[in-house]
Amino acid sequence: MSSIPQPKPLRDQAIVITGASSGIGMATALAAAQQGARVALFARTTTALDEVAQQIRAAGGIVLVRSGDVADRAALEALAEDTFAAFGRIDTWVNNAGVSIYGAMDRISEADLRRLFDTNLFGVINGSLAALPHLKASGGTLINLGSQLADMAVPVQGYYVASKFAVKGFTDALRQELEHDQAPVGVTLIKPAAIGTPFPDHAKNITGRRATLPAPIYSPHDVARTILHAAQTRVRDAYVGGAAPASVAMGRLSPRLADLFSAKVMADTMTGEAAPPPPDNLHHGQSDARLFGKHEEKRIRRSSYTAMRTRPMTTFAVGAMALGALLIGLRKRQTVVA
Known part of the structure; x- marks a missing residue:
């Protein structure tokens, strides 16, 4: 890591964020702009992106908006070129876009499965490869959004888990290749616990019950804080929320006990009361620029673990x-x- 220069302060950075129309991406964009960064926003839904951009401009921030699909490599390459043309550099690239499916794996269609991996895995790969030439030039930072579910499994969201395991493997291997080439790029994997975003509202759901998140549920502001900390300080990987490292440690100490706990407890806590399937964002973006989920906001807590890790x-x-x-x-x- 000695060949990698230290990052610039946020006020001197140009940052690209995918999945910026709601939740973690939206929180990160607003916080980055508030601290003086120039921000490029990317998602599938232009109307939601424009809402986020309006908030940034109203506060005096500088923002670029581009819409498209992270599964489209050419769209992300165009995003990189447009950001460079507008800001003259790219210092941090955040691959945040993600989707999920609630349901038993043997009931999920191949088309839906492939769409999930197109977004969660290939979206990260496409964004990383589009960003690397610019990050090598600036000595910048690539930040990929994983999950605590990159280190442990749960039922009901099995394919989401598989995609996050794949993101971790890709990110770790890419970091090693860049180290081998002595490329001046920092690579960070962020692994949040349950975060109270519109994630369960937007997920495709074939369970016949309302999708929910297991407690404790943390704020998207905690993830934004961790991302922006990694943009300014070299971090290999970071959990968000104290429940994440605790749960992973329990699974490593007693894998069989963790399996039984997930099978008996977690499966039931992933869903709530009976409900018809809501509109989802698996194949098409959602137009609502919201930080928090409809049902989770009152259950959200701030993470003292994250506050300590990002303010040493x-x-x-x-x-x-x-x-x-x-x-x-x-x-x-x-x-x-x-």
Whole structure:
């Protein structure tokens, strides 16, 4: 990693974000622009992107909007060229677009399965390859959105799990190839726990029940904070939400127990009450630019784990103050006893 220069501050960066029309992508775009970055937004739905762009411009930010499908390599290459033409550089590229299907794997059609992988895996591959020439030139950062489900499996979203395992494998192998070539590009994999975005509202659902997320559910702002931390500090990979590393560790310590827990508990917590299937974004984008899911917003909590991981100096200062207070208290106690 010594050949890779340190990233610039956000105020000096041009950042590309796919899947920027809602949820994590939207939160990241708004936060990046607020901190002075020039931002290029990409998703399938122009109306939703325009809503996000309007918020950025209203706050004085600089934004470029392009619509298209991440499964289309040419569309992402055009996005890279347009961003370079507009901003003169690309410093960070965030592959965030993703879709899911709720349902038993043996009931999901081949067409839907291929569409999921076209977005979740090939979208990441296409974005990465489109970004690399520009990131090599700028000494920039490639950030791929994985999931804690890249390190553990759950039922009901089996093909989503498989796609995230594949994203992790691709990202790790790409990092190694860039290291071998001594290319000045940082590569980060972000692995969030359950995040209270419109993700379950937008997922294709063949269960006959409302799609939901297992608690604890964290804020998309926590993921945005982690992404932008990785854009400014070299990070190999990062979980978002303390439940993510805890769940993965449990699975590694006792795989069989984790299997039984998922089979008996997680399968039921992935769905709620009986409900007809809602419109989904598997084959077509959704037009609503929303940060939060319709049913999850009241269940969202902020992650102290993520706050500590993305603000190490603040964490150090708080820890030092606590230790100092403890030492002063012990000294006073010793003086009283003496």
